[in-house]
Amino acid sequence: MKSAISRRQFIRSSCTACLGATATGLVLSQIAASCAPALPVFKTKFNASTLEIPVSSFATSALLIVRDMQMTYDILVIKKSETEYQSIYMECSHQSNPLTATSNGLYCSAHGSAFDLDGNVKTEPAIYPLQKFKTELKNDSLLINISNLKS
Numbered sequence: 001m002k003s004a005i006s007r008r009q010f011i012r013s014s015c016t017a018c019l020g021a022t023a024t025g026l027v028l029s030q031i032a033a034s035c036a037p038a039l040p041v042f043k044t045k046f047n048a049s050t051l052e053i054p055v056s057s058f059a060t061s062a063l064l065i066v067r068d069m070q071m072t073y074d075i076l077v078i079k080k081s082e083t084e085y086q087s088i089y090m091e092c093s094h095q096s097n098p099l100t101a102t103s104n105g106l107y108c109s110a111h112g113s114a115f116d117l118d119g120n121v122k123t124e125p126a127i128y129p130l131q132k133f134k135t136e137l138k139n140d141s142l143l144i145n146i147s148n149l150k151s
């Protein structure tokens, strides 16, 4: 009987500690995401397997959110240099929650995962990097190849 009570107390205290740690992680990631200024959004129309974005869309920011109503999640496009751009799908690799993008990285409000601007995991529970798309500069446009879109 005594050992059953001890086991119950142990489980209760362990669960309380886990909830506290999880809540702290969520609060920190949500604060980081909510304090960041909103990124510009470019709305586009799905065209086969390629999205075309005018380079002039990066006139005021090196980060741009690309939104297409036919896609489940947005794409974060990052201008790394005058000739190099990177596109990251804003779907959390943990359990597919939409991500929030800031100039410091991407955050998930569901369970607190965080990713850097290369799509690598900074904070678990996510363990896999984010999906990326081949992005090419052609004349005055960016061509984002979404043919490998998984969802």
Ligand code: FES
Pocket: 092, 093, 094, 095, 096, 097, 108, 109, 110, 111, 112, 113, 125, 126
């Ligand atoms: S769905 Fe993003 S951390 Fe769980």
